Amino acid sequence: MNRILTVATALLVAGCSQEPASSETAGDFADRVGAPGAVAEGVPAPVETTAVKAAPPANADVFQLEKLGNIGGVDLGPRAGGCTFSVEGQEMLIAAAPADRALPGKATVRIGGQLLLLDAPPGGIEQVRSGTTFTGEGFSALVTRTGPDRASLTVADAAGTQKAFAGNWVCS
Structure with missing residues (x-):
């Protein structure tokens, strides 16, 4: 009986310790968006991982x-979904918003190695998904849908x- 209990416990522990299969690992994601310390075309990768409400450096x-890199x-803020603008597989802007249409969305871009926080007008996640203007200090970024999963920034x-x-x- 002890032997059966020992085998059953071992199987239970082994089954619980395995993580579910995923099509993308954390390392794959970091490689895709750019891990800190990576070098692209001879330029040191930015290391900032938090966005600030400020003018570009x-x-x-x-x-x-x-490339956004480590974000x-x-x-x-609170969100019911989000969107990512990318050029040739390089994420350049990420945005999110809550479901409540009375609330604004937010986005971030990386300029001069600094992640900068941008604001969208009220409209909730539907406003962000359909395309909107994100405003930062001294610049703005307008997303205009041009087709399914296509846009102009x-x-x-x-x-x-x-x-x-x-x-x-x-x-999403």
């Missing part, structure tokens, strides 16, 4: 959006100069 070009410390600086990027807009 001095001498940073707001039209040079960078583990980014707080986009137009960045504008304080002077009104604009640059558009075509990419994917995937929402």
Whole structure:
């Protein structure tokens, strides 16, 4: 009886300790969005993992959006879903919002190595999914849907100069 109990306990422990299979591991995700310390084209990867409500760093070009990288410390507030804008598989903007249409959404981009927090107007997650303007200090980012899972991201600086990027807009 002890032998049966020992075998049953061992099987139970082994079964409980296995994690469910996933199509993407944490390491795969970090590789895809850019892990801290990685080097791309000879430029050291940014290490900031939290977004701040601030102007882009001095001498940073707001039209040079960078790969988001590690966004583990980014707080986009309460959310009922989110969307990611990417160009050729590189995540450049991530946004989220609550379900309540009276509440605004939030987004983050990386410029000059710094994660910057942007605000959307009220409209909840439906506003974010359909495309909206995210406003930061000294610049804005307008997402315009151009097709299923496709969008244009137009960045504008304080002077009104604009640059558009075509990419994917995937929402959950």
